[in-house]
Amino acid sequence: MRAVVLSGPGRCTVEEVPAPAAVPGEVVVDVERVGVCGTDVELFTGELSYLRTGHSSYPLQPGHEWCGRVTAVGEGVDPAWLGRRVTGDTMLGDRVCRRCRRGRQHVCEHRQEVGIRGGRAGALAEQLAVPAWSLYELLDPVDPVLGALVEPGGNAWRAAQAAAVAAGDRALVVGPGTIGLLTALFLRAQGAEVHLLGVTGPSLDFARGLGFPDAWTRDTLPQLPFDAVVDASTAPGSPALALELVEPGGRVVCIGIAGTPSTVDTRALLLADVTAVGVLSASPGLAPAIAAYRAGAVDPRPLVAATVGLGQVGAVLAGERPGGCGAGPKVHVDPRLDA
Template sequence: MRAFVVFGPGECGVVDVEPPTAAPGEAVVDVARVGVCGTDVEFFSGEMQYLHEGHARYPLRLGHEWTGRVSAVGEGVDASWIGRRVMGDTMLGCGLCRRCRDGRQHVCDAREEVGIRGGRAGALAEQLAVPAGSLYPLPDAVDDTLGALVEPGGNAFRAARAAAIDAGDRVLVLGPGTIGLLVAMFARRAGAEVHLMGLTRQSLDFARTLGFDALWQEKELPDLPWDAVIDASNAPELPAKAVEWVEPGRRVVYIGLAGSSSPVDTRSLALKDVTAVGILSASPGLGATIDAYASGEVDPRPLVAATVGLDDVGAVLAGTRPVGAGPGPKIHVVPGGQDRRSFRRRP
């Protein structure tokens, strides 16, 4: 089968590899669609921290935001999975440790992460093998575009829930990228008054098309009481500012990651009686995200700017966008697609 492989920083290609077989407890999925994520870009550039910590090494098969259809199952797996449309949890715990036993497999020290950590091959290929226990069935109302947005949506759902939002609360989301916009959608669903702060007017203009009107660059941010501040940015200075801006006794949530240290003065946390929450993964929020998409209460499909084939993934990771792409921040890949797209350098 064809698979996209990163061989080293800036080195990649589509190669023919042996298709996966379903080991005991596993299922093989025919991949329908995959989202390209900032984590994939960091692996392509060589900046991803897991490379430096020894949790991942080249060559890599990327792709952890995916959907597809089960085509085979291994020993011990119910055959009724065959033919079902699914997406899957990225975080695969060992299943034996204390964290896995109490439902925290996403922070298991020995975990694999699909397309990210521990050598587990990702979904930028025609087929993917994963533990059947990591699969989530998708209803017909969740199409392939939505299916490949469940994983990032699960992260955003958890961030919005961690902010302890009540109807009428005023929430400030920092960073209008894919995760920030998804967070804003889930916060709006909870009844919050949602404000977004971004770096560029272009990103804020796109947020306006999604129905958000309270849009700010930092220099124009109003002096308002923020009942929650959710940092979905990659700016190292914003975690401390989130604590500065949030109302005493309320919450800041950190879901974005900077490329360098982001110091926060714990005296500010304590003296303001602020609760700070970090969000790593989508795992505990995947089912709720599927339900939100299926009901139509959250529809992130406008975030997808273009859909390309495997042959075009390298250009996307290198920072180009397909000609004719929409304004959204997300690029999707159809691994079976063969059409090559024209690209332009991102402005």
């Protein structure tokens, strides 16, 4: 089969690789759609911390925001999975450690991460093999675009839940990228008054086009009480800024991650009685994200600016925008386009 292979920093090719087999407990999926994520970019540039810790190494096959159709099942897997449209969890815990037994397999010390960590091949390919226990079925009207947005949506759902806002509360999302905008959509669905804080005019204009008129730069941000601030930015100073902007007694949610350490004065956290929450992984949010998409409570499809084939992935990872693409922050890949 054809797959995207990263062989080193800045080295991305489409290669013929062995097709995956349906080993016991696993299924093979024909991939329909994959989202290109910031983590994929960091793997491409060599900046991802896992490359330094040894959790990831080249060569690797990236891609973890995916959907497709099950075409083969291994021994011990219910054959009813055959033909079903699915997505799956990125975080694959060992299922035996204390964290996994307590439902926290997404922070299992020995976990694999699809397309990222532990040698588990990713979905930027024609086919993908994953454990059957990691699957989530996609029913109409969750189409392939929505299916490949379940994984980032699960992250955003968790961030919105961690903000703990109610109808009439005011929330600020720092960073109007894919995760920030998805979080804003989920916060709005919870009844909150949602503001966004960004840097560039086009990204803020896009947010306004999604129905968020309160999209600001640091210079224009009004002095308002924010009951929750979600940091979805990659800027090292954003967590401290979020703490500065949140109301005493409010909540700061950190879902963005910087490439260098961020510094927060815990005295400011304590003296304002602020609750700070970190969010890693979509795992506990996958089913709620699918439910929200099915019900129409959240529709993230406008975030997808373009859909390309495998042959264009290298250019996208290098920061190029596909020709004729829209203004949204997300690029999808359909492995069948240039087969």
